Amino acid sequence: MPSKMLHYATICIVVTMLFIASQGDLTLYIHPRYILFTVVSVSIGLAIYTYTLFSSDKTGGKAAKNQTTILGYLPLLIVAISALILSPVSLSQLLASDRSSESTQNSVEKTSHSTLDTFSTDLTRFSIADWNNLLASGATQDQIVGKQAKLEGFLYEDNTGQLFIARFRLTCCAVDATPLAVPIVATQELEALELGSWVELEGDFVDTATSSYQFKLDVKSFTQIEEPDEPYIF
């Protein structure tokens, strides 16, 4: 019986994967480059599992005895039920806070801007990834201070209480998610927001010589927004 339960639990997981893929939510777990391969592979797996379940001849009598007890299957059952019932959601601000130190270690591709943009004052076309890259690259005061930015992301605090706006970047799956973060000057209005809230911020960068983060975004205005359909940066 446990082995049958294992078959059904596996089918539950595979059906859930296909369901969330059809809803466009599989990218909350894995990088988009894997979606096609994943859907094809698990669809074939599901077809084989279903066929085996309904075919009259089972294992041809040569199966090795499966010694696993019900306790051995329990984690699989728990994971199958969790996958089935829980709604897919993006990683929380708590994880961003845990991994905050990695946000300054990222080296990401520039997105839409050109090198010439860095000589402009209005850098509202820069994304969080661009700013994270620029700040992590050891940019000088001339390149940063006074530049205007318009950023979308969620709010989190690191263990020193510094407030950031950030988005997670995924290279493979959720397990390697790293926050791409930009430090911001906290205001009373911003601090009143719940950590993890998604916001659109506008402001310009200032030099805070005394802080461990030299350059911070001084927020002039902000709007609370819904989490985007694709919260991660790939």
Added chain:
Amino acid sequence: MNLSVFSHRKSSASIITALTILLGLSLQTFLNVTLPDRLQDTVTLTLGILYEALPFVFLGVFISVIVQQYVPQHILLKLLPRKGFLRRPLLSLCGTFLPVCECGNVPLARGLIAKGLKPAEVMTFLFAAPIINPVTIYTTTQAFPADPIIVVVRVVAAFIIANAIGYLFARYTEKELLTEDFQGYCATHGETEEPKTGIKKRLQDFTSSFVEEASLLMPALVGGSIIAGAIQTTLPRNILQTISSEPVLAIAALIGLAFIISICANVDAFFALSLSSIFPTSAIVAFLVFGPMIDIKMLALLKTTFKTQVLTYVSLFVLLSCFATGLVVHYAF
């Protein structure tokens, strides 16, 4: 048991499963059920590892069953050199033709052992193939275009370490290396007994073998994913940064991270890239060699095949080898 009773029970179980799936997905869609942040992150990370690995495991099982059912043992053994010292290096290069990540290689390795290859020979394939394959080499080159030494050292170290493992374990018998369950499996899944007749019979044999093999690996995969997911949310990574300036500690830290994070070998270079601005090249190389060979998820999968003691020795050997590789890179380049 009466066949009609069996069939009735099977139908009832299938209907209950279908209804459970329907109910679960309805809850997921309409009630938007979530957990407190920390617990929800653990679930998301666990499912992330599982969803990323499962397609590769299915692919590996698929190839493994094809090898077991349709490649006659004498042809497989004829294709390979007879002498172990020639056979092992050749097997360690087989990843070049089978660009499957490490999770998919486990079922394939099981299939090769069941087909008559020695465990030590298959170990060389198992530990080298995730790195010495075109996808991993390509992504590493893409991630570190300015550091060709990383790619070269990664491939050469994987080849040497995998073959050293094969050499060290070549003197041990299957009984000493393999779990009793897997020895039983090999006894029943070796050479194809008789030519199969009819497409339906062949299909049934293929699908039942696929399900049986996948079902053996699923509890291990899920168990490994849970442990790796839970550690991610409980172990703060901030401590890594504080020790990155000391080469020996940096190598140890990234080996530890590779063990915990259980990331797919095909893309781990991009993750390593994000660490390269703070960690030295020696630590990056150690991360890139150790991770594809040994991590939590991989150990859970390997536990279905190899004895715990064997896996302990292999893990220690890989650990020390990767550490040495890191030190060589640190002092030589």
